[in-house]
Amino acid sequence: MTPRAxxxxxxxxxxxxxxxxxxxxxxxxxxxxxTYFHSPTELASGxxxxxxxxxxxxxxxxxxxxxxxxxGDTYTFIVTDNASDLMVTYRGVMPDLFREGQSVIxxxxxxxxxxxxxxxxxxxxxxxxxxxxxxxKILGPQx
Amino acid sequence: MIVEFGHFAFILAxxxxxxxxxxxxxxxxxxxxxxxxxxxGLCLVAFSGLTWxxxxxxxxxxxxxxxxxxxxxxxxxxxxxxxxxxxxxxxxITILALFGAAMALTPTFTDPQLRQRSIGVQGLLSxxxxxxxxxxxxxxxxTDTPPFDGNSLNPVLQDPGxxxxxxxxxxxxxxxxxxxxxxxAALITGxxxxxxxxxxxxxxxxAWLALTAGIALGSAWAYxxxxxxxxxxxxxxxxxxxxxxxxxxxxxxxxxxxxxxxSLKRWTILLAVIAFTMSLLGTFLVRSGVLSSVHTFATDxxxxAFILAxxxxxxxxxxxxxxxxxxxxxxxxLFTPVSREASLVANNLLLIAMTATILTGTLYPLVxxxxxxxxxSVGPPYYNATVVMMALPLLVLCGIGPFLPWKRPGRWTFKxxxxxxxxxxxxxxxxxxxxxxxQVIGFGCAMWLMTSSVIYLVQSNKSLKSxxxxxxxxxxxxxxxxxxxxxxxxxxxxxxxxxxxxxTLGRHTVTFEGVKDVEGPNxxxxxxxxxxxxxxxxxxxRWYPVSDSDTTEAAIKLSFxxxxxxxxxxxxxxxxxxRTTIHPFVSLLWGGFAxxxxxxxxxxxxxxxxx
Numbered sequence: 187m188t189p190r191a192x193x194x195x196x197x198x199x200x201x202x203x204x205x206x207x208x209x210x211x212x213x214x215x216x217x218x219x220x221t222y223f224h225s226p227t228e229l230a231s232g233x234x235x236x237x238x239x240x241x242x243x244x245x246x247x248x249x250x251x252x253x254x255x256x257x258g259d260t261y262t263f264i265v266t267d268n269a270s271d272l273m274v275t276y277r278g279v280m281p282d283l284f285r286e287g288q289s290v291i292x293x294x295x296x297x298x299x300x301x302x303x304x305x306x307x308x309x310x311x312x313x314x315x316x317x318x319x320x321x322x323k324i325l326g327p328q329x
Numbered sequence: 330m331i332v333e334f335g336h337f338a339f340i341l342a343x344x345x346x347x348x349x350x351x352x353x354x355x356x357x358x359x360x361x362x363x364x365x366x367x368x369x370g371l372c373l374v375a376f377s378g379l380t381w382x383x384x385x386x387x388x389x390x391x392x393x394x395x396x397x398x399x400x401x402x403x404x405x406x407x408x409x410x411x412x413x414x415x416x417x418x419x420x421x422i423t424i425l426a427l428f429g430a431a432m433a434l435t436p437t438f439t440d441p442q443l444r445q446r447s448i449g450v451q452g453l454l455s456x457x458x459x460x461x462x463x464x465x466x467x468x469x470x471x472t473d474t475p476p477f478d479g480n481s482l483n484p485v486l487q488d489p490g491x492x493x494x495x496x497x498x499x500x501x502x503x504x505x506x507x508x509x510x511x512x513x514a515a516l517i518t519g520x521x522x523x524x525x526x527x528x529x530x531x532x533x534x535x536a537w538l539a540l541t542a543g544i545a546l547g548s549a550w551a552y553x554x555x556x557x558x559x560x561x562x563x564x565x566x567x568x569x570x571x572x573x574x575x576x577x578x579x580x581x582x583x584x585x586x587x588x589x590x591x592s593l594k595r596w597t598i599l600l601a602v603i604a605f606t607m608s609l610l611g612t613f614l615v616r617s618g619v620l621s622s623v624h625t626f627a628t629d630x631x632x633x634a635f636i637l638a639x640x641x642x643x644x645x646x647x648x649x650x651x652x653x654x655x656x657x658x659x660x661x662x663l664f665t666p667v668s669r670e671a672s673l674v675a676n677n678l679l680l681i682a683m684t685a686t687i688l689t690g691t692l693y694p695l696v697x698x699x700x701x702x703x704x705x706s707v708g709p710p711y712y713n714a715t716v717v718m719m720a721l722p723l724l725v726l727c728g729i730g731p732f733l734p735w736k737r738p739g740r741w742t743f744k745x746x747x748x749x750x751x752x753x754x755x756x757x758x759x760x761x762x763x764x765x766x767x768q769v770i771g772f773g774c775a776m777w778l779m780t781s782s783v784i785y786l787v788q789s790n791k792s793l794k795s796x797x798x799x800x801x802x803x804x805x806x807x808x809x810x811x812x813x814x815x816x817x818x819x820x821x822x823x824x825x826x827x828x829x830x831x832x833t834l835g836r837h838t839v840t841f842e843g844v845k846d847v848e849g850p851n852x853x854x855x856x857x858x859x860x861x862x863x864x865x866x867x868x869x870x871r872w873y874p875v876s877d878s879d880t881t882e883a884a885i886k887l888s889f890x891x892x893x894x895x896x897x898x899x900x901x902x903x904x905x906x907x908r909t910t911i912h913p914f915v916s917l918l919w920g921g922f923a924x925x926x927x928x929x930x931x932x933x934x935x936x937x938x939x940x
Contacts, residue, residue, distance in 0.1 A: 200674060200678060203678065204681060207678075207682045207719070208685040209685075211686050211714075211719065212685070212715060215686070215707075215712075216689070216690070216693060221706045221708055221710075222705050223704035244706055256899060258906065259825055277823065279823070279896050279906060279908045282880045
């Protein structure tokens with residue numbers, strides 16, 4: 187091989203290796219580590235498999251007015267997509283923009299037997315005029 | 330009147346950008362330079378005009394009415410100028426023009442033809458973005474029926490952080506426009522050599538320095554002020570700022586090879602184009618409404634389409650130009666697998682692989698949603714499993730590369746240095762054995778990098794160049810130790826505290842005294858008194874009547890070893906929910922990033938000082 191051909195081969199190898207590395211890691215990561223979003227209706231219909239229930243998922247909808255109950259540092263409230271309701275529990279300090287009647291996204295695990303979503307993180311939106319894309323989608327055209 | 334003056338200057342700026350483009354890409358070098366300087370002047374006038382409207386609370390300007398309020402403190406009236414989409418675009422454009430003017434004025438630009446073409450391309454960028462701003466998001470528009478008072482700025486943004494984080498970040502983000510323009514100009518002139526590397530270097534240094542500082546400031550702001558309880562969330566928009574940073578870091582290193590050896594010409598040009606493409610992609614993600622994130626502005630499809638068109642035009646254009654002109658830029662300087670060049674190529678490989686991985690994770694949910702394949706989000710687990718796995722070998726490599734000579738390893742003189750490093754690293758790792766494996770390994774990689782950087786500095790000629798290398802690498806090591814420390818030893822306590830209740834957390838004692846009402850300039854608040862190791866802290870819950878919204882103000886006690894973070898929750902009578910968190914070694918994280926930014930500063934210094 188001439189030095190030129192060798193250098194070219196080297197550079198091709200390097201690029202292939204780099205792309206392969208990135209693609210491999212990305213695929214590995216995406217295969218098991220993405221978080222699915224589910225609406226209260228999907229959860230109520232029992233669409234989740236046992237395996238999915240062991241994983242963290244995201245849910246979202248509107249915080250149903252008059253359902254937020256706080257006992258000490260533990261909150262329970264109902265998230266609705268106007269078709270089904272979902273009971274959510276959360277322990278901690280609520281984000282500033284968590285309000286009844288407003289949209290919310292929660293991150294956590296769903297218990298099919300108890301039909302309760304235990305949130306480990308509550309993501310409330312940044313300002314009051316804003317609704318997360320996921321919530322907008324499940325609420326459909328009425329809002 | 331002053332506002333109209335600004336508006337007029339902004340319209341003139343559109344014309345001036347056209348002049349700059351035509352003169353720069355045509356054959357009028359002197360006109361192009363003057364146009365670039367004038368354009369910056371016009372943008373400053375426009376920016377000042379809008380700022381004036383905010384300072385005087387002129388609510389007949391729609392943008393001011395929507396985003397300001399007469400009772401807002403002056404600092405937030407001014408920083409509120411760029412706290413919204415329209416105003417922040419003016420800042421964006423002003424910085425774009427600033428870099429155009431810098432190209433026209435910098436004495437280090439020794440190739441007049443390259444200077445002229447670069448100014449021309451920069452003019453083309455300005456033209457597109459000024460048009461975008463004027464036609465889709467003009468902040469100077471008036472209303473016939475001015476409201477009595479404004480809507481105010483989102484209380485979350487009423488924080489000194491807003492004055493510094495976006496401005497610095499934009500300086501970096503938009504700074505890569507200059508690098509893009511100089512790369513495109515080099516494709517036009519067909520001359521990429523060591524002299525080119527020296528000319529583009531100060532621009533890369535400024536952009537990279539500002540982007541590093543901007544990301545760190547944003548991270549610190551989220552951590553200290555917004556009470557998010559962490560410094561990085563792999564939020565899509567955070568990723569959008571990390572993408573140009575990683576590409577820019579790769580560029581910074583490939584530029585070293587080009588400068589010293591004249592090789593990696595095409596790759597360096599490509600990286601310059603990629604870095605700014607990532608900046609534009611970030612701009613698109615933030616301003617188009619395709620993402621739901623704390624950072625995104627109000628959504629408007631026409632804006633998204635416009636930016637996407639600009640992105641396609643500029644980046645598509647540059648890549649096409651590259652496809653046609655790059656083959657002429659051949660170099661053949663051979664090097665062996667154990668050489669400085671090879672280590673820098675490996676560095677680039679890892680950095681670009683990380684960029685690609687983060688890009689995939691950021692865009693994947695958008696693609697899935699667009700194809701109706703389900704709504705998903707890609708969060709920390711994905712990035713921890715992928716990016717971190719690539720970052721660790723990079724850290725180890727960082728510790729080896731500086732010892733390698735260019736071209737081929739004559740004698741293996743660096744053996745002793747690496748052996749010493751390995752020994753010290755192994756000794757340090759004994760201290761944290763038994764912890765989770767990933768963290769032990771990460772700690773080891775960071776120690777390796779820090780030790781080898783110190784040995785490198787001692788052995789080096791102590792030139793500004795080696796000091797810059799030392800600061801950058803050592804700073805990265807320190808920052809990684811900080812990241813691992815916070816992950817490893819973070820302690821959190823959530824409780825309903827009675828007035829007078831005391832408890833211990835780690836090596837600290839915390840006493841909750843009680844809560845009283847206090848009044849701020851445009852809010853009222855409930856303020857707790859918490860005694861922490863003898864120091865008094867006041868976490869607050871604020872209510873802003875104008876926008877009827879609440880914010881939680883965490884109270885933080887800083888020390889070198891750990892930060893204590895107290896957040897006040899809601900109450901049952903006199904009993905309040907209190908969340909206390911210990912974040913150890915956060916100071917190392919910020920200190921590390923300060924050193925990295927400083928490395929960029931030193932690099933700027935020596936790249937400007939060169940004869």
